[in-house]
Amino acid sequence: MENKLIKVNPDDNVLVALSDIFAGETVMFNSVEITAKTNVKAKHKMAETDFMPGDSIIMYGVLVGKAFLPILRGEVITTENVKHQSEEVHGKTGTLPWSPPNVDRWKDRTFMGYHRADGQVGTKNVWLFFPLVFCENKNIEKLKEIFENELLPKKEVSYKLFLRSLIEEKSVEEVAAKEPDPNLLDNIDVKFINHQGGCGGIRQDSELLAKLLAGYVNNPNVAGATVLSLGCQNLQIDIFKNALKEMSPNSQKEVLIYEQQQIGTTDKMFQMVIKDSFEAIKRANKIPRQPAPLSKLSIGLECGGSDGFSGISANPALGVVSDIFAALGGKTILAEFPELCGVEQELMNRCVDSEKADKFLGLMKAFEKSVVDAGSGFDMNPSPGNIKDGLITDAMKSAGAAKKGGTAPIVDVLDYGEYIAKPGLNLLNTPGNDAECTTGLVGAGATVVLFTTGLGNPMGNPIAPVVKIASNTAVVQKMSDIIDINAGTVITGEKTIQEVGEEIVEYIIDLASGNVETKADQLKQDVFIPWKRGVSL
Numbered sequence: 026m027e028n029k030l031i032k033v034n035p036d037d038n039v040l041v042a043l044s045d046i047f048a049g050e051t052v053m054f055n056s057v058e059i060t061a062k063t064n065v066k067a068k069h070k071m072a073e074t075d076f077m078p079g080d081s082i083i084m085y086g087v088l089v090g091k092a093f094l095p096i097l098r099g100e101v102i103t104t105e106n107v108k109h110q111s112e113e114v115h116g117k118t119g120t121l122p123w124s125p126p127n128v129d130r131w132k133d134r135t136f137m138g139y140h141r142a143d144g145q146v147g148t149k150n151v152w153l154f155f156p157l158v159f160c161e162n163k164n165i166e167k168l169k170e171i172f173e174n175e176l177l178p179k180k181e182v183s184y185k186l187f188l189r190s191l192i193e194e195k196s197v198e199e200v201a202a203k204e205p206d207p208n209l210l211d212n213i214d215v216k217f218i219n220h221q222g223g224c225g226g227i228r229q230d231s232e233l234l235a236k237l238l239a240g241y242v243n244n245p246n247v248a249g250a251t252v253l254s255l256g257c258q259n260l261q262i263d264i265f266k267n268a269l270k271e272m273s274p275n276s277q278k279e280v281l282i283y284e285q286q287q288i289g290t291t292d293k294m295f296q297m298v299i300k301d302s303f304e305a306i307k308r309a310n311k312i313p314r315q316p317a318p319l320s321k322l323s324i325g326l327e328c329g330g331s332d333g334f335s336g337i338s339a340n341p342a343l344g345v346v347s348d349i350f351a352a353l354g355g356k357t358i359l360a361e362f363p364e365l366c367g368v369e370q371e372l373m374n375r376c377v378d379s380e381k382a383d384k385f386l387g388l389m390k391a392f393e394k395s396v397v398d399a400g401s402g403f404d405m406n407p408s409p410g411n412i413k414d415g416l417i418t419d420a421m422k423s424a425g426a427a428k429k430g431g432t433a434p435i436v437d438v439l440d441y442g443e444y445i446a447k448p449g450l451n452l453l454n455t456p457g458n459d460a461e462c463t464t465g466l467v468g469a470g471a472t473v474v475l476f477t478t479g480l481g482n483p484m485g486n487p488i489a490p491v492v493k494i495a496s497n498t499a500v501v502q503k504m505s506d507i508i509d510i511n512a513g514t515v516i517t518g519e520k521t522i523q524e525v526g527e528e529i530v531e532y533i534i535d536l537a538s539g540n541v542e543t544k545a546d547q548l549k550q551d552v553f554i555p556w557k558r559g560v561s562l
Contacts, residue, residue: 030054030071033337034086039070039102041333041415043516046071062099068333068415068479068497070102081110085336085424087367088112090417102417109403109418111367117382121374123434125352126345131530132353137314137538138245138321142277145245146321148472148537151214151488152306153250155238157265158223158258161285165253168298169217213248213310216487218553224258230557231260232268236442237555239268240468242280243444246488248309249279251302256286272444279305314539320354322537323445325471325489326429327360329459332479332496333415336425338515338522339477339496344431345526346475346533347450351433354448358439358471359430360455360462362392366403367420368427372452376435384438388454395558410480429477441556445470459484460554463491473533483507484552485545490536492543494529507544 029052030040040054046065051058054073065071070084076092082102083089090107100106138146154172156165190197218241222234242250254262262282269276281301288294326343328335347357359365365372369389376382393403403419416422436449442465445451455465459482466474467489474489476482479496481504495501498513510529514520520528535541 028053030059031337032073033084036083036086038073038076038081038083040073041337042067042069042071059099062097063101065101066415070333070415070417072096072098072100072102074098082107082418082421084421085428087371087420087424089367089421089424104412104417107417109420111420111423112370114369114373114386116386117373117376117379118370119374121371121432121434123375123432125433126348128349128352131319131349134319134534135316136319136322136534138317139248139312140315140317141245143245143273143275145470146317146472147245147247148322148490148539149214149246149488150212150309150312151216151247152302152309153241153247153488154215154217154302155241155250155252156219156223157235157238157252157254157260157262159219159221160224160255160258161253162219164285164291164295165217165219167295168251168302171299172215172217172302210306210310212312213306215306216551218487218551220553220555222555222557223260226259226557228259231258232264233442233558234555235260235265235268236272237465237468238265239272240442240444240470241488242269242278243273243276244467244470244472244488246467246472247278248312249305250281251298251305252280252282253298254282254284256284279308281305318354319350319534320448322350322533323356323358323470323472324350324533325358325360325463325466325469325474327459327462327466327474328364328426328429328477329462329484330478330480330482331411331414331416331422331426334496334513334516335416335477335479336422336428337496338525339479339494339512340425340428341522342494342512342515342525342529343429343475343477345523346431346529347429348431348433349526349530351431351449356445356448356451356470357430357433358445358451358453358466358469359427360453360466361426361457362389362452362454363396363403363419363457364423364426365389365452366393366423368424372427372430372435375433375450376438381435381438385435385452388438388440392454414479429475439469441465441558443469456556458554458556460552461556464553464555473537475529475533477512478508481507483545483548483550485543485548485550487551487553490543491545491550492529492532492536493545507548509543 042065076096080092091110094106373382433450436447438452455462474491485491494510495508501511
C-alpha cells in the first residue's frame with residue numbers, strides 16, 4: 026500500500042497527506058489503518074485522533090490551532106473546524122544547545138567574488154541608479170532606457186530582438202548583428218530602481234527609506250551608485266549621506282549625487298549624469314573576481330507562495346544551509362516576523378543573550394499591535410493560495426516557515442533598515458510580503474537570497490540573485506522557467522533534506538562565482554518595494 030501520510034514531529038496529532046486521499050479510503054500509518062472520513066487533498070492535514078472544540082492542534086511539535094468544531098479521526102483539518110492559536114511567550118527561559126554540522130568538505134572552499142575596500146565580498150558587480158524621491162522616477166526610467174539600449178545590449182531580452190526583426194522584416198540574427206559591441210562592459214551590471222517614497226509621508230518613512238537605500242549602496246554586490254535628488258523633498262541628501270556614513274564610516278565607493286533644482290534644466294543634468302556615470306561604470310568594470318572564503322557570504326532566507334509541503338521539504342533544506350554557513354562563519358538572515366508567530370519561545374531561547382531575545386519580542390509585539398490597531402491580526406497572514414494548499418492558520422504557516430533558520434544560535438536581532446554585522450544566524454524584522462521582505466533582506470546586506478515556494482513566484486531583486494527552491498515537483502514541471510532547485514525530491518523520497526541542503530550550498534558557490542544565473546535574473550525580475558511602517562503582512 027502506498028505511503029500517503031507522514032507525521033512531521035512525534036508530538037503531532039495531525040498527519041500530512043502526501044497525495045490525495047478520498048473519503049472512505051483506508052490508508053496505513055505506522056502499521057495502523059486509518060479510514061478517511063472526508064477527502065483530504067495532498068498537502069492538507071488529517072486528524073490522527075478525535076478532537077472536541079477547544080482541543081489543541083499540534084504540528085511541528087507546537088500549538089498551531091484550536092479545534093472550533095468536533096473533528097473525527099480521519100477528517101480533514103480546515104479553516105471551518107480549526108482556528109489560529111499560538112503558544113504564550115514567557116521571555117527567554119533557557120538556552121537551547123546546538124551541535125554544529127560537520128563542514129569539513131566546505132571549510133577550505135572559496136568562491137570568486139568582488140572584494141570591497143571595507144572587507145565585504147560581493148557575488149555581483151552592480152552600478153546602481155536610484156532616486157531619493159518619487160519625483161525623479163521618470164528621470165531614472167529615462168536613464169534606464171538610455172543605458173540599457175546603448176551600453177548593455179548583451180542583456181537585451183530576446184523578445185525585443187524578435188519584435189525588431191518583425192518590424193524590419195529581417196532575421197533575428199541580422200538584427201542582432203547590428204547591435205553595439207556586446208563586450209564593451211562585460212564585468213558589470215547596470216541596474217535601476219525607483220519607489221514611491223521620499224516625500225509626502227511622515228518624516229520617519231523618509232528616514233527609514235534613507236537607511237534602506239544606504240544598505241543597498243553598502244551591499245558588497247554594489248560597486249557604486251548614481252543618485253538623483255529633486256531638492257525640496259523630505260529625504261534630503263544629507264539624510265541619505267548620514268545614513269550611509271553611519272552604516273559604513275570608511276566607505277570608499279563612488280556615489281554620484283545630482284540635485285535637479287540646483288543644476289537647472291533636465292538636459293544639463295542628464296549630460297552631467299550620463300558623462301560622469303559612464304566614466305565611473307568603466308572604472309567599476311575593471312574590478313576583478315578574486316577568491317574569497319565562504320564565510321564572506323551573506324544569505325537571506327525567505328519563502329513566498331508557500332504550500333503545505335514548504336515546511337517539510339524546501340524550508341528545512343534551507344535550515345541545513347543556514348546551519349552550514351553559520352558553522353563556516355558566514356551570515357544568514359531569517360526575516361518575515363508575521364511568519365514567526367507561534368515559535369517565538371523557541372527563537373527567544375535560541376538567542377545568545379536576553380538582550381537579543383527581548384528585542385525580538387519587543388519588535389514582534391509592536392508589529393502585531395500595529396496590525397491589531399488597524400483592525401486585523403497576524404491570523405490574517407495566510408493568503409488564499411496558502412490556505413488552498415494546506416496552510417490554514419498563521420501558526421501552522423509560521424512553524425514551517427521558521428524551519429528556514431535551522432537550529433543555530435541567533436546572534437543578533439535587527440529592525441528593518443539595520444545592517445548585519447555578526448557572523449551566524451540573524452533575525453530581521455520585515456513583513457511576510459514577498460517584495461518588501463526581499464527588498465529588506467538585501468538592504469540588510471544579503472548577497473544571495475534563498476526563496477522557497479510551493480505555488481511559484483517569479484520575483485527577483487536588482488542587486489542580489491534570488492534563488493527559487495520549490496517544495497514540490499509539480500510546480501517545477503509547471504513553472505520550470507522560474508524555479509532553480511527542486512526540493513520536491515524530499516516529498517517523493519528521492520533525496521533527504523540533508524542532501525537537498527548540500528545541493529543548495531554547492532549551487533550557491535557556483536552562483537556566487539558567476540558560473541550560473543538564477544531564473545529571476547534571466548527574466549530581469551528586478552523588484553524593489555520598500556516597507557512603509559504602516560500595516561503590511
